[in-house]
Amino acid sequence: MDFYLKLLKCLGDQTRIRILRLLMESKLELCVCEIVDSLQIPFYSISKHIKELKNTGILSESRNGTFIMYSIAKDENEFITKIIELIKTIPDENFSSDITLLKKRLAIRENGKCTIGLIKK
Amino acid sequence: MDFYLKLLKCLGDQTRIRILRLLMESKLELCVCEIVDSLQIPFYSISKHIKELKNTGILSESRNGTFIMYSIAKDENEFITKIIELIKTIPDENFSSDITLLKKRLAIRENGKCTIGLIKK
DNA sequence: AGTATATTTGTCCATAAGTGCAAATATACT
């Protein structure tokens, strides 16, 4: 039950849902600073939430220099697949600001890669 | 986002998952004492968890004398439907004891109705 | 080696959430 419960507990936080949904919508690997700028939440907070998500197996990680890129794990099991489906049914309007900021942020990429950290303020 | 988040938070507790799964498996309305005897968890604790579940709209309630019967709400919306699907994918083995005790407890019903309170101890 | 940047982690604090017990409520029955 541990695996299932840890995952379900992870879903009970708005920031983590926003992170998951952002990764789902973008369909790209995103680095922490891109997520921070999209969600407008402190980097250390994003980092900790990502850590928890990662611990459940729902996220994949890869490194690009100092940038660590996260995405939804592709080798999902059935439970994780259904969680993704579940999160998809939350209406877009709850994430429209996040998506807008993500698009702005992604426009800064060079050759499809993140090359700059936080642009906030 | 409130509706979705409240529901997701509700899923992050083992007792609540067990209650939901028990109601899903039984396909019957169950009274609190039947749930208590199946899960072997104090009645006041079950009652409080049911209250939270009820607050999200995932449970229906009806009264039969002093017994209050709970079931999964049938007029589910898409989100709730997907939650049910999600919980179904958790392997049976995690709930086998609950189901066994429920069957024993349901055998005591008379004319399909609960007529006795807690039989524990 | 030293600096810069992206990210993680440790600690402290406030608040949320679950548990246990006792008391309160609601209904039925005599």
Place this chain on the structure above:
DNA sequence: AGTATATTTGCACTTATGGACAAATATACT
């Protein structure tokens, strides 16, 4: 009205969780 039973609720206690800040780590570059 008084009793019995099923369920809820209020309160005190403990533990889990998220937020803020500082410090630590990891990588790249010169």
